[in-house]
Amino acid sequence: MIDTVYFEEDVLEYPAVSRVKKALPKANWxxxxxxxxxxxIRNQNFRIQKKNPALILAKKYENFVLPVPSGFGMSSSKNFYFSHMYNCLYDCNYCFLQGLYSSANFVLFVNYEDFFEHISQTIEKNKNDTQMFFSGYDCDSLAFDKVSGFSDNLIQFFEQHPNVEVELRTKSIVTSSLLRRNPIKNCIIAFSLSPHIIANKLDNKAPSIARRIDAMKKLADSGWQIGLRLDPLIYTKDWKNQYAELIFDIMSQVKVPSVHSVSYGLLRFPKKMYKKISTLHNDSGLFAFPMHENNEVISYGKEIENDMYSFIQRELHKYLPETKIFHCTN
Ligand code: SF4
Incomplete structure (x- = not known):
C-alpha cells in the first residue's frame, strides 16, 4: 500500500518505527x-500525489498540544487538539487537509512519548477546568492505526488521567485494538457520518456508512463511549429524508447511554481554502453549488443553514436529550 518510507535519521530509535517496519516489509526506505x-515543497500536485502517497517518519519538536479553534469543542471549558499525523488514507472530496497542505504524503510523528509529556503538562496547568483533548484534527485517528499503533499508546496514557476526556475522531472500522481491551470511560470514539448516498459519492476510500454503524455498534456493545459527528452536513435534493434515515439507522443500533455526544455543523471553508479545494475537484457537484460568502467564510448561506440546523436538531431530539447535542461552528 505504501512503496516508499522517508525517515529522519534520528527517528530510528523509536518503537513506532519498528512497528512500521513490520507493517510495511516491502517498502523502500x-x-x-x-x-x-x-x-x-511548493507546487506539489495534491491530487497526483494522493494516488500513491509516501510515508514520512519524523520527530515533532514543538506545538504538541494546541487550543482548538473557537466553536469546535463541546461541554468542556478547555479544549485542545494534538496531531500525531498529517494527512489521511481516505480521500473525501470536502477534506480541508487538501486545502491546508501542498503534499498528500503522510507524515507520522513517532515520538509519541513527547506528545503525552506535553498533554500531561497541559492537564496539570488547567487542572481547575474541565478538559477535552481531540485527536484526529489533521488526520483520521484510527485509519492508520494498524501501522502506527498510536491508539494503544494513547489509551494507556488517558487511562491514567480519568478526569479529562479524549476524542478519537474517525471514519475507520479499524477497531480491533479497542475491542481487545477494556473500555475507558473518558475516551470517546467519534464517528463522522453522512447519509449513505452522500458518503458513497464523497467519502472516497472510506468504509461505507453501514460498516461504520456496525463498528460503532460493536464498540458501544463492548462498553465504549460513542460520538456521532454529522459534520459537514451536505445539502442535496433529498437531504431531509436522507438525514432522517441516517439518524434513525444509527439510533436503532446504538443505545442512547452509549452516545456520549452528537455534534453537527454545515459544510464551510475559509475563502482561500475553498478556492484551492474547488479547483482540485472541479468535476464534483459539491463545488458546483452556488455558495455564499460571509466574513471570508464560504458556506451554503443563512437560509439553507437555518433550515438544516433546525431539521437536524428536531431529528436528534427524537432520540437524544438536549445535553448530548452540540452545534459545531468551526
Ligand atoms: S476521513 Fe477526515 S481526514 Fe480523512 S480524508 Fe476524510 S475528511 Fe479528510
Missing part, C-alpha cells in the same frame, strides 16, 4: 534530514 524538505 530513504533517509532525509527533516520532513519539511519533502512535505512543504
Amino acid at each position: 530513504v533517509p532525509i534530514e527533516r520532513f519539511q524538505e519533502l512535505f512543504n
Whole structure:
C-alpha cells in the first residue's frame, strides 16, 4: 500500500518505527534530514500525489498540544487538539487537509512519548477546568492505526488521567485494538457520518456508512463511549429524508447511554481554502453549488443553514436529550 518510507535519521530509535517496519516489509526506505524538505515543497500536485502517497517518519519538536479553534469543542471549558499525523488514507472530496497542505504524503510523528509529556503538562496547568483533548484534527485517528499503533499508546496514557476526556475522531472500522481491551470511560470514539448516498459519492476510500454503524455498534456493545459527528452536513435534493434515515439507522443500533455526544455543523471553508479545494475537484457537484460568502467564510448561506440546523436538531431530539447535542461552528 505504501512503496516508499522517508525517515529522519534520528527517528530510528523509536518503537513506532519498528512497528512500521513490520507493517510495511516491502517498502523502500530513504533517509532525509527533516520532513519539511519533502512535505512543504511548493507546487506539489495534491491530487497526483494522493494516488500513491509516501510515508514520512519524523520527530515533532514543538506545538504538541494546541487550543482548538473557537466553536469546535463541546461541554468542556478547555479544549485542545494534538496531531500525531498529517494527512489521511481516505480521500473525501470536502477534506480541508487538501486545502491546508501542498503534499498528500503522510507524515507520522513517532515520538509519541513527547506528545503525552506535553498533554500531561497541559492537564496539570488547567487542572481547575474541565478538559477535552481531540485527536484526529489533521488526520483520521484510527485509519492508520494498524501501522502506527498510536491508539494503544494513547489509551494507556488517558487511562491514567480519568478526569479529562479524549476524542478519537474517525471514519475507520479499524477497531480491533479497542475491542481487545477494556473500555475507558473518558475516551470517546467519534464517528463522522453522512447519509449513505452522500458518503458513497464523497467519502472516497472510506468504509461505507453501514460498516461504520456496525463498528460503532460493536464498540458501544463492548462498553465504549460513542460520538456521532454529522459534520459537514451536505445539502442535496433529498437531504431531509436522507438525514432522517441516517439518524434513525444509527439510533436503532446504538443505545442512547452509549452516545456520549452528537455534534453537527454545515459544510464551510475559509475563502482561500475553498478556492484551492474547488479547483482540485472541479468535476464534483459539491463545488458546483452556488455558495455564499460571509466574513471570508464560504458556506451554503443563512437560509439553507437555518433550515438544516433546525431539521437536524428536531431529528436528534427524537432520540437524544438536549445535553448530548452540540452545534459545531468551526
Ligand atoms: S476521513 Fe477526515 S481526514 Fe480523512 S480524508 Fe476524510 S475528511 Fe479528510
